[in-house]
Amino acid sequence: MISRRTFVINSGLATAAVLAMPSLAFTMNKKEIGLQLYTLRDEISKDVKSTLQKVAAAGYTNIETYGFSIKDQFWGISPTALKKILDENQLKAVSGHYNLGSFLYDGNTTELIAAIEAAKVLKSEYLTIPWVDEPFRKDFKTIASRLNEAAKMCKASGLKLAYHNHDFEFQEHDGITGYEILLKETDKDLVYFELDLYWVVRSGNDPLKLFKENPGRFKMWHVKDMNKLNQALNTEVGSGSIDFKTIFKEAKQSGMKHFFVEQENNYNPNSFESIKNSYDFISKELL
Incomplete structure (x- = not known):
């Protein structure tokens, strides 16, 4: 004994x-640091392999895909070929942004089924919906219903469904915002949220308030900083006006499991240097 x-x-x-x-x-x-590959859209569309090599060299271990379609797959290569490149660089496609064709509006599942199959090949955890087309942004109850339907299909395939916001979801319709409808009308055990912190702040809202009111709902974040002089522009994480140190302290309340750096514009001096600078700040100052 x-x-x-x-x-x-x-x-x-x-x-x-x-x-x-x-x-x-x-x-x-x-925590592992991820990158939304839309950040490098100009580079990856020309050379997938070398771009992902540079992502890994910058220190990232996770990525989030974008741009999949039945016709073009991922930037002209198949999910199987992409998975091979990711494996060669010790990168994991934790999530992917999939537009799903017209599914959110008419229920056509063709693109959704193809997206699920692609995400399974990549061994992703989340299939994330990134966008709602403008003509449909007043009917968030229907969008919420479609999210519930898609989430059931994802669960049956071993995936989780998430929704990524911009700023339009925070506009009020008859006294309630689209985002409030999505949070209220979706099944909290099936539909998760990827909170784009830049767009929350840009819309005039407080991420900490969202965490407090909806604990555990935000399993993923987009960590994207705001230029101090022009809110319409991004900047490298740690160089802008968003108080990420305070936000990261509330990661547990948020429910955050994964986060992805994203920068859509205003790279200094170039996109690869930008992602490296963001990685360095996060690893040294936030984790």
Whole structure:
């Protein structure tokens, strides 16, 4: 029988061993940093392989795809070919943005089924809906119903469904915002939310308030900073006006499991340097 004293000594030695191994301690205490590949849309559309090599070299371990279609697949290559490149660079496609064709509006599942199959090949965890076309932004009850339907199909395939916001969801319709409708009308056990922090702040809302009112709903974030002089422009994370240090302190209340750096414009001095600078700030100052 192990005595309490022996147990304490062994436990102490085990703890010391962990602390003596920086790489293990790092993986235990640091969240993996992801990148939404739309950030590098000009580069990846020309050369998928070299672009992903540079993403990995910058330190990223997770990516989020975009732009899949039945016709063109991912920038002209198949999900299987993309998975091979990701594996070669130790990258995981945790999530992907899929537009799903007309599904949100008329229920046609053709693109949804293809998206689910692509996400399965990539071994993604989330299939994320990134956008609602302008003519349909006043009928969020229907959108919520479609999200519930898609989420059931995703669950049956081993995936989770998420919804990514911009600013238009925070406009009021008859005294309630589209985002409030989505949060209220979707099944909280099936439909998750990827909160784009830039667009929340840009719309005049407070991410911390959303966390408090809807704890655990925001499993993913887009970490995208706002230019201090022009709110319409992005900037490298840590160089702008968004208080990410305060936001990251509330990650547990949010429910956040994964986050992705995104920068859509205003790269300084170029897109690859921008993603590296964002990675460095996050790894040193936020995690």
